[in-house]
Amino acid sequence: MTMIHAPSGPNLEQVRRIVTEIPGPRSRELAARRSSALPAGLVSGSDVYVRAAGGAVVVDVDGNSFIDFGSGIAVTTVGNSAPRVVERVIQQLDSFTHTCFLATPYELYLAVAEELNALTPGDHVKRTALFNTGSEAVENAVKYARAFTGRPSVVTFDHAFHGRTLMTMTMTAKNRPYKQSFGPFAPEVYRAPMPYPYRSPGGADEAFAQFELLVDNQLGADSIACVIVEPILGEGGVIVPPSGFLKRIADACRDRGIVFVADEVQTGIARTGAWFASEHEGIVPDLVVTAKGLAGGLPLGAVTGRAEIMDAAPTGGIGGTYSGNPVSCAAALAVLDTIREEGLIDRAQQIGSKMSSELNSIAAATEVIGDVRGRGAMIAIELVLPGTHIPDPDATARVNRYCQARGLLTLTAGTYGNVLRFLPPLSISDDLLAEGLGILRDAIAVL
Known part of the structure; x- marks a missing residue:
């Protein structure tokens, strides 16, 4: 079995980098092992297997580096493997x-x-x-x-x-x-x-x-x-x-x-x-x-x-x-x-302002985003059939897959399965935040 050796934790380079198809060969290999070792009902929202994570990026076993907009579902708020x-x-x-x-x-x-x-x-x-x-x-x-x-x-x-x-x-x-x-x-x-x-x-x-x-x-x-x-x-x-x-x-x-x-x-x-x-x-x-x-x-x-x-x-x-x-x-x-x-309460407010502004701009150009909402670094968009309030979980799943394939990890949520929620680490840089939102804009545009 081939292991990808790379810097990890606080020393991980804060960049998005895709070097294989997603999921890559090593992730697919692990998925095959999973099917025979784990119960069928134990599922994951992503197809990639993690090798390292630090700050606001996650690196998979194939060497792909993803921008993290999920924080392990609001867990790595101060950044993954934060130095302190x-x-x-x-x-x-x-x-x-x-x-x-x-x-x-x-x-x-x-x-x-x-x-x-x-x-x-x-x-x-x-x-x-x-x-x-x-x-x-x-x-x-x-x-x-x-x-x-x-x-x-x-x-x-x-x-x-x-x-x-x-x-x-x-x-x-x-x-x-x-x-x-x-x-x-x-x-x-x-x-x-x-x-x-x-x-x-x-x-x-x-x-x-x-x-x-x-x-x-x-x-x-x-x-x-x-x-x-x-x-x-x-x-x-x-x-x-x-x-x-x-x-x-x-x-x-x-x-x-x-x-x-x-x-x-x-x-x-x-x-x-x-x-x-x-x-x-x-x-x-x-x-x-x-x-x-x-x-x-x-x-x-x-x-x-x-x-x-x-x-x-x-x-x-x-x-x-x-x-x-x-x-x-x-x-x-x-x-x-x-x-x-590190002043992360203020940083959460800044992230929320930047994300809300960009997401509202994306929403203004499409009828598939029915709502943009949240507070601080806990923001979401609700996807609907164009011109209606009818939930569109299929579109939500497609956007999620598109983002993952291009190096952005997002989460789905909602009673109707039609919400994309964004919970980035508060340590994320403005550049990574903007890059991730750019990927999301592209994902919405191709729906």
Whole structure:
């Protein structure tokens, strides 16, 4: 087997370079091995296999270098193999890899918790517990809310994605591919309408009225432990709720003694041009869930919230063998330092402005882009049949393939499968950003 040897990580040249057909021969060779080693339902959005990644580029096993507009689904926010992350991880690996915080604790866990307690919205006293993934953190947020309120019910929203565990799969709105054939689902999970500005303009008042009807009349507020919402619905299609809607939901929860949970797994940690997307709407959640961008590619999730809620869980009821792994904690501290020292919150805003401007320019020249939306470095376009609002997932798939073949990695999303979402690393240069958007313009033009 031939391996492509090249600089990796922080030393990787930040260029797009295509030297073979896509996918190349080595990627096709690995795909053949995959089909006999992995289950059929475990799929990937790209046909290329990665050899190295650094900053805002990914190099495949055939030596092709791609511009990364996905960040591993909003994970490598500070750039792949960011120098501070690599340095801190190596230092920690040389010290110890694991003791289990529940068995023998360590300072790194405390340091990450202290950071999140300080950074999340609100000046109330907070506590943080660490976990392995976003799904696990969301599930534990529900446990905290139920322990605190003594109530069973959970309310989520249309177009939501919260994970693939039993509880979070139940909370997720989309059936295929996340729920089909996996039932029965967890009990006491209910769904409220989410206004979708492109598809239901002016629908916030009606959606809120239906939310109140569900809470007060159909369920009874005194049965509801928590309401959980993504401030921007990522997998649902980067849906930004109408201004003020989430604040009304949060206020309604507070009036009824319901725990308001912000699922910031995808939107948090500087992605939208603020530490947390809740800040854009002036929301102070009772609990904030983070993961993805928190540890620069290492597995780490967290629940941060009001001390009285977090202290309600019984002794020994929360935790896990790997939760708050020391290497992941070291990475998280390096990520937070990188964001501060490199001004990446401002950079996310700059990226959002540049992308929105160019995408709106592309949209003005075609009828296949129905909407351009997002915040910061979390931007999307929705593709439709020309002159209509009818979703066009086939066109979306064609654009995705065109971009990959020419050296740009993008992601599809949306309840209807017709959204291209862009989550570039905040370390991406203006030149790479412009080059990637140029490829996207060409892809739209040939539809």
